[in-house]
Amino acid sequence: MKRGKMFYLSMVLTMAAAMILSSFSAAMADPAKYASLKPMTLLYPHTSPKTEANALMADLIKKYAEAETGGKLTIEVMPAAQLGTAQETAQQLQDGSVSISSEQVYSMVDFIPEVSVFDMLFMFSTYDKNTIDKTLNSGPVNKFLQERYNKAGFQLLGYMQGATFRETTSNRKLNGPADFKGMKIRTLPSNNFVVGWKAMGTAPTPITIGELYLSL
Numbered sequence: 001m002k003r004g005k006m007f008y009l010s011m012v013l014t015m016a017a018a019m020i021l022s023s024f025s026a027a028m029a030d031p032a033k034y035a036s037l038k039p040m041t042l043l044y045p046h047t048s049p050k051t052e053a054n055a056l057m058a059d060l061i062k063k064y065a066e067a068e069t070g071g072k073l074t075i076e077v078m079p080a081a082q083l084g085t086a087q088e089t090a091q092q093l094q095d096g097s098v099s100i101s102s103e104q105v106y107s108m109v110d111f112i113p114e115v116s117v118f119d120m121l122f123m124f125s126t127y128d129k130n131t132i133d134k135t136l137n138s139g140p141v142n143k144f145l146q147e148r149y150n151k152a153g154f155q156l157l158g159y160m161q162g163a164t165f166r167e168t169t170s171n172r173k174l175n176g177p178a179d180f181k182g183m184k185i186r187t188l189p190s191n192n193f194v195v196g197w198k199a200m201g202t203a204p205t206p207i208t209i210g211e212l213y214l215s216l
Contacts, residue, residue: 047085075100086208109192114144184203
């Protein structure tokens with residue numbers, strides 16, 4: 001890896017994930033373990049607005065990491081795409097400009113082609129969350145992903161879920177694939193998603209999360 005140790009936290013984050021971290025108490029911290037650690041600052045950019053689950057997770061990681069190390073480790077969180085798109089953040093992680101991030105997996109496709117499998121529409125829709133978590137974070141699938149991330153110059157810390165596939169609309173019931181036909185739909189800025197939604201008969205527009213609300 002270039003310019004020291006880099007971290008990449010690849011997750012689709014949820015409020016449930018934030019609640020897991022919130023169960024950590026500052027009283028559990030043991031700063032004495034890090035007495036010999038040289039003070040350091042990690043840059044943690046992400047593209048989510050400050051009130052979204054991903055941003056809340058980043059703030060909790062900062063809070064508990066700093067408490068655990070007695071302030072020896074400082075994390076500077078930079079939300080809302082302050083340093084660029086998710087793909088640009090991944091590039092910064094690879095070259096060592098930033099230290100840690102949490103984004104959706106599509107941002108890694110240009111670096112790790114194998115993760116494009118996650119761009120398949122509805123691929124998780126028939127599985128429960130425990131099965132998905134076990135598959136992605138342990139066993140042969142996790143080992144395979146770890147190897148691919150490492151080969152590309154990243155360290156995968158783990159995957160978290162935003163539930164199974166879901167779409168929301170205010171003016172049409174969506175009961176099956178045929179109901180999507182003719183809809184204008186926002187999708188992630190990924191060629192795979194665009195192709196997938198076109199195949200469903202929709203008119204997809206790739207829009208980053210930072211531009212989503214204004215576009216709606």
